[in-house]
Amino acid sequence: MKGPLVVTVMMVKLFIFILITRHSSQDKNGNHKVRIPTKPFWAKLVPSISYWNRQQQILDLQNNPVLAANYSTAGMPDWLNDTSLISNPCQPNFRVTTQVKDYNSLPNRFKDFLLYMHCRSYPIMVDQPNICKEPPFLLLAIKSLAPHFDRRQAIRQSWGQAGVVANQTVVTIFLLGNASAGDHYPDLTEMLHYESARHKDIIQWDYRDSFFNLTVKEVLFLEWIQTRCPGARFIFKGDDDVFVNTYRILDFLKGLSESQAKDLFVGDVITNAGPHRDKKVKYFIPESMYTGTYPPYAGGGGYLYSGDIAARLHNASQQVALYPIDDVYTGMCLRKLGLAPEKNKGFRTFNIEEKYRSNPCAYKSLMLVHPRTPQEMIQIWAWLSCPSLNCQ
Structure with missing residues (x-):
């Protein structure tokens, strides 16, 4: 008696599985439909107009292996591929003078900060x-x-x-x-x-x-x-x-x-x-x-x-x-x-x-x-x- 009962339960489960599978792969008219995402999971990175936000975008990319894998070295935009400061970050970065649109009109405290913003190591x-x-x-x-x-x-x-x-x-x-x-x-x-x-x-x-x-x-x-x-x-x-x-x-x-x-x-x-x-x-x-x-x-x-x-x-x-x-x-x-x-x-x-x-x-x-x-x-x-x- 136990054998036929097990077979019956398995048949019922199989039938339910087929119904669910058919329902999930068909639209309301009964037609089979492949579901395709409407947009990429990872949105394309667009550079921020503000210098700090843009630098943070670069750091976020460098520290996110999943996101970084979406960009090949050849296909990476120039603004994301800025590695010019890695060798000696405690030298003044004069590139900011053109990367910050109103650099020349900023107070000196901003100019000084921006020139050395990448430096985090100083002698004790x-x-x-x-x-x-x-x-x-x-x-x-x-x-x-x-x-x-x-x-x-x-x-x-x-x-x-x-x-x-x-x-x-x-x-x-x-x-x-x-x-x-x-x-x-x-x-x-x-x-x-x-x-x-x-x-x-x-x-x-x-x-x-x-x-x-x-x-x-x-x-x-x-x-x-x-x-x-x-x-x-x-x-x-x-x-x-x-x-x-x-x-x-x-x-x-x-x-x-x-x-x-x-x-x-x-x-x-x-x-x-x-x-x-x-x-x-x-x-x-x-x-x-x-x-x-x-x-x-x-x-x-x-x-x-x-x-x-x-x-x-x-x-x-x-x-x-x-x-x-x-x-x-x-x-x-x-x-x-x-x-x-x-x-x-x-x-x-x-x-x-x-x-x-x-x-x-x-x-x-x-x-x-x-x-x-x-x-x-x-x-x-x-x-x-x-x-x-x-x-x-």
Whole structure:
């Protein structure tokens, strides 16, 4: 009895399969029809009119083996086959003078950025190779300029105190470029060498330290972490004119679950933003350079992320063209990873209400406030470190 039943079931399945096959290969009139896609799966790449977008298109092609396979070397358009800079990318690329339509009318900061946009590697002048010999729980990495000694010293005496804070290991470093005579800076080389020997917390590279080169500082720092401090559990990266409540940050970090800690990237997040087109604005970007909106990004005054994210950002940064605004660039790298920064109300990169600024308790629950002078940093830290401070 079992044999005929098996045969019957198999016949029914075969009949259903034939019906489905016939239905799927016939149109409503019963005619057989071959389904042909109406357009190619991979759309033909058309060069963007904006220089950064076009450079990103080239990088996307180079890093996408499936897409690259659709172009033979012979059939690749000239704009996608630009390999002229690979041999020595740190020489000025004078081709941009004709590739950016309004190059000659752009401010000098844009010309300088565009000429060296492909350079990501600069010699390190001052290093601290053993600063993370014991992997820290929290690495405080502060963007600074050579003349800003008073800011660095105030941070050392307040929220950037290295060592053991609240039973956790904290390491502080200051990230510098080269404040050159070409930008009318005084020569502070000897002073900086003394400061570095005294405090052993200066990291300096030989590149022009300018606003547009903060992205270079970001890329070099991500490389430095992987070689000098890969064991850092968390990283705070910020400016030298912010106040950071290190106690609050450590409390916040200790309260995270393992999964929360792994993908952590928090700050004062800006969404639905785009480039400023007003030439009078510090963040002005012309259309010839960039079109489109910005991905969500955390304001560069300061943000907090995990060591795991740092390693992934380092890899992603190699696939994202340098952009002259560093916090936007970091947002671009996060998007490349399929991630987005998380907004945290403890980060106040646009200050707090004036009436609360002299109230010690206003800073108790915050992680960052911007801006603050060196004197204000020391004052606020003294308030928060006072055992008798009572904020009910």
